[in-house]
Amino acid sequence: MFQRPRGTRDFGPEEMTRRRWAESQMRNTAIGFGFREIQLPTFEGLDLFTTKSGQGIVDELYAFEDKGGRMMALRPEMTAQVMRFYIAEMSVQPKPLKLFYFGPCFRYENPQSGRFREFFQLGAEIIGSRTPETDAEVISLAVSTIESTGLKNCRLRIGYIGVLRSMLANAGILDSKISEGLHLLDKNDEKGFSAFASEAGISEEKVAEMLSLRGIGGGEEVLDRVPSDDAKKYLQELSGMMKKIGIRGFEFDLGIVRGLDYYSGMVFEIDAPNLGAEKQVCGGGSYSLIPAFGGEEVFTTGFALGFDRVLIALEKEEFEIQSPGLDAFIIPLGEEARESCMELVSRLRKSGFIVDFDLMRRNLSKNLKYASSAGAKTAIILGTKELSSGTATIRDMVTGDQKEVPLDSIRDFLGSNP
RNA sequence: GCCGGGGUGGGGUAAUGGUAUCCUUGGGGACUGUGGAUCCCUUGAACCGGGUUCGAUUCCCGGUCCCGGCCCCA
Known part of the structure; x- marks a missing residue:
């Protein structure tokens, strides 16, 4: 017996129905916002990822040498690839460039x-624009994609890393x-931070001011306490826009520090509180990653969303989607009916119905049982009796009602009994 | 990398130091057109390796995988 690799999953038919449904809801939402989809390779040269995130991440990558001696890695996320693609092929496209993507990513982590270890992300970027409405658009898309799946319970927090960043810079930190x-x-390590700051020659007063930023969290009113006028004005403007487009219940949280260096202004996170330890389903913000990749500075706002976590959260909310099922299951009775049955199946399929038929030459009662377990709305019985009169017997699998219908009219009959 | 809890047919379970119960599912039959039922038959299981033992599914050790948590989180 073979075992599935650690941290990977198999998705059976029911689960796949749910996943595809959620995926298409999200995709349609992004398209509705004017974003266009791209798809990039699942592996890249290793240096693409180390350039973005540092050598340290190699431990957490699926990295390997290919047969040509090149160091490669399965992608741990997709932002770096988008930047590569943008610089190589899209930088002369009209701005703003609104892109989204969906696909599997890989990290060597403890499940x-x-x-x-294999998980799915949906992400989006707006490249080349730097206004509050750009940020609002990205946050709005993030929230809308999540809501489009029916998930109710989640929490949006918006921060502004630029405040801390400029305070540190102004204090003379390299x-x-x-x-x-x-x-x-980010780690709430006050002692560590104080030691770090005093080593860099920052006054205790300044240190206290920086630490106090983390306490700024709540509704719009907390914006008065934001020490930077530019940031305050920006966030107030953003806040007004968010209200206009109907995003409510979010909080500001100046304590949000997204792990990576390149975030420069607004940052945001979305949590699903019923998820437990790994409850963050989405994170994003505005950044300028492009110079590090050898392009001109271009402002970008984007997010990445943990597709699997959204689905887990949905499951905890006991959300259910109805799977399509069969419009009809067709049962031939007797040798003579078999080919007519297949002909009918083919005709109905061409008309767009979801149709299946007996492949195992079973008797009627077993076939009805199978049709029932396959979730068929109707069973169509085609035997010698029907053949001689050019009809078929259609049984409603919910009510048990039966009706003899001319073969030519089956299409209309199924169409009129959805 | 670390910590805790687990691993018996496809799914869910029971008992047990002497190779395994029951339910469900799958396949077939009774069964010649309505029995989506019922009844009968049938396929199918101890995560892997080592140790203790006459004998291990059971006890011990290691690994592995799953569940949850820490660390980390692009």
């Missing part, structure tokens, strides 16, 4: 709830050290 400081704040 737990909501955490797998660019190369800023992310270290942010990281300490």
